[in-house]
Structures are given as C-alpha cells and as structure tokens.
Amino acid sequence: MTVERIELTLCKLPYVHFFETSFGREYERTFILTRVYADGLCGWGEVVAEHAPLSSGETTEGAWHVLKDFLVPLVFAEKVEEPEGFAREARRFRGNLMAKAGLELAFWDLKARRMNVSLSKIYGGVRGEVEAGVSCGIEDSIPALQERIGAYLAEGYRRIKIKIKPGWDVEACAAVRSKYPDVLLQVDANGAYAPADIPRLKELDTFNLLLVEQPFPPYDLWEHAKLQKEMKTPLCLDESVLSLATVRAALEMGSCRIVNIKVGRVGGFVEARRIHDHCQEKGVPVWCGGMLESGVGRAHNLHIAALPNFKLPHDLSASRRYYKEDLIDPFIELSGPGTIKVPTEVGIGVFPVEKRIKKATLRIEIFKP
Ligand code: OSB
Numbered sequence: 001m002t003v004e005r006i007e008l009t010l011c012k013l014p015y016v017h018f019f020e021t022s023f024g025r026e027y028e029r030t031f032i033l034t035r036v037y038a039d040g041l042c043g044w045g046e047v048v049a050e051h052a053p054l055s056s057g058e059t060t061e062g063a064w065h066v067l068k069d070f071l072v073p074l075v076f077a078e079k080v081e082e083p084e085g086f087a088r089e090a091r092r093f094r095g096n097l098m099a100k101a102g103l104e105l106a107f108w109d110l111k112a113r114r115m116n117v118s119l120s121k122i123y124g125g126v127r128g129e130v131e132a133g134v135s136c137g138i139e140d141s142i143p144a145l146q147e148r149i150g151a152y153l154a155e156g157y158r159r160i161k162i163k164i165k166p167g168w169d170v171e172a173c174a175a176v177r178s179k180y181p182d183v184l185l186q187v188d189a190n191g192a193y194a195p196a197d198i199p200r201l202k203e204l205d206t207f208n209l210l211l212v213e214q215p216f217p218p219y220d221l222w223e224h225a226k227l228q229k230e231m232k233t234p235l236c237l238d239e240s241v242l243s244l245a246t247v248r249a250a251l252e253m254g255s256c257r258i259v260n261i262k263v264g265r266v267g268g269f270v271e272a273r274r275i276h277d278h279c280q281e282k283g284v285p286v287w288c289g290g291m292l293e294s295g296v297g298r299a300h301n302l303h304i305a306a307l308p309n310f311k312l313p314h315d316l317s318a319s320r321r322y323y324k325e326d327l328i329d330p331f332i333e334l335s336g337p338g339t340i341k342v343p344t345e346v347g348i349g350v351f352p353v354e355k356r357i358k359k360a361t362l363r364i365e366i367f368k369p
C-alpha cells in the first residue's frame, strides 16, 4: 500500500446553541478534516484544535501549518502506511498533539477500511453501546440553565455536566440539584480556578457530583494533588492529560482519581490506548471527553469509548445536540435512554457527505508524494 494523496479541509460549522465555558462564549466551530487516500480507499480524521489557543496551546491555523509543513511531508518521506508507523515517526516532532491525532486517526480509519472491519474491532472494543452524556455551557441565567438541562433530560440524556467558573459554581450546582435531585451530575472548570479558591471548591463536595473536572490550569498537577487531599469528590483531569507520562505522574501524586481521555488531545489512538491501559492497571476509571467535534471526530470517539476501562458516561451526544447539518450520514442519535450505539459499518462507520462538507469549507489543500 502507498499513500497516494492527503487532503486537508478547513471547515466552519455554526452551533445549534452557543457554547460558553470559563474561556468565553463561542457560536461556531472551526476545525480541520483530514483525508488519507490509498488503494482506492479514503480514511477520515478530524483535528480538534480550536480557533483560539484557549483550551489548548494549539490552534486550527497552527495545526494546519504543522500538518502541511511537517507531518504530511513526513508521511511521504518515510513512506508511512500504518497508524502505528505514523505515531512512531511523528514523535520526532515535539508537541502539536492535536495536529498529530488528526492525521493518525485518518490512518486508523483507513486501516479498518482496508481490513473491511469496524474500527472498534481493531481497537478491541468490548461493547456495542456507550453511555451518552451532555456537556452544558454557562447560560445567561440560572433558570435558563435549568430549562436547558430539562430539555436534555427529556431527550433521554441521563448524565449532565455543567461548566463552572468563579461566580457560576456553587449557586449553579445548588439550582440544578434542587430541580433535579437525582440526576448524574458533574462539573468542569476548564482550569478557571487558583489555589486561593480551594475553600470555594470544597463547597462542591455537598452536591453529590460524579467528579470535578480540571479546576486548575493544565500544568498545575501538584495543586490538583493538594486539592484532591481536601475533597471527597473525585477530581478528573482533562487539559492536563497530554501523554502517558503526565497521567503516571498525576496518579502517583494523587492529582486525580478519574481521567478524561480525548484521543484528539493526546496525539492519537496509540497514546490514548497506553493511557487507557495504564489507568486500567491502576484501577482508575476513564471516560471519553469531546471537543464539540463534527460527526467525523465524534464517530472516532465512539469507537474508543467501546474499550473496557471507559467506565463513566461520556461527553458523547447526538449530532443534533451540536449541529443542524452534521457532516455525516447517518447522524449520531441516542439509541435508547442515555445510550449511543457504536457504528458497526466499516471504518468509523459513518459516511461524510461531500455536499455538506463543501458548504462548510473555508479552504482545501491536496498533497501528493
Ligand atoms: O473541557 O471538555 C471540555 C468542548 C471544547 C473544549 C473543551 C471541552 C469541551 C466540552 C464539550 O465540554 C464536550 C462535547 O464535545 O460534548
């Protein structure tokens, strides 16, 4: 097999509802779709980097540069054929994990298509259905948040995550708990707090939360360890989780008791699997996070969430939770109360729709050996 062509497409899609985190409010998503062609087949991937370097230091345009000038040329120069080979070769470049993941995932989809099997089969997935959850942004008011959560629960979601920040935390949790006393609930700060906020964060212990996600910035592993010692609710790291090495350090230090794995954030499935296996060995449950991906990235996430140690409900919701015109057919839908089926067709198991991609395209570039 020889890679004949690689395509990058910069896309923009409007959200069905704005998404506000401690970083600010967003109305649309800009992202890169990757395509790797070989043997008359095409593998698809998505780069989860965002327009601005807020959640991560990477950006869509930065990832485009790294793909175009380093990673795509590397594939042709080293005659990369397999995702594992890509991961090995790409290690010569530091960082840029989201750019790397976008291309590695396309190689995984291509591999599954060449073998004519579903991607989760290759990964060693153990379930055909995963627990869905929905991540709720910060709203204009507490009643608006309660109403939105009510609508998601009516659609069948059973686990709710709310975004928090200083000034939108204890009151928001109290309001959600008073209206929905039994819902599975967790919170995500996206690193908005500092050690001086520890007394405030400790108040979150009273709301029976599944976990508190990323209270402090990504590199503050030690601060998380100190907070975890003072809290009974498990802490979960998201933005801090960049490699197996950081996860090992975090677990040894006691920075968290749960790990959020985003395949698009850790550089691809090779690293995601290492993190998954290490956590499993240590008895630490993981779950699958999301970055508001289009259906391409979300389908990739579904296949990973089928692995055995993905034990908590995920940030995996139906296509319509995010976009009116998702880029894939069929749309991702809830299959039962609070569950989504892992696609069983070949590769990622969903089919990108050219017409909708064209409509969302800002730029496209084709590379050949
Ligand atoms: O922190 O999990 C996060 C979206 C963009 C960047 C960071 C995060 C998120 C989400 C969305 O919470 C989860 C989803 O894709 O459903």
Ligand code: MG
Pocket: 188, 190, 213, 214, 238, 239, 289
């Ligand atoms: Mg998060």
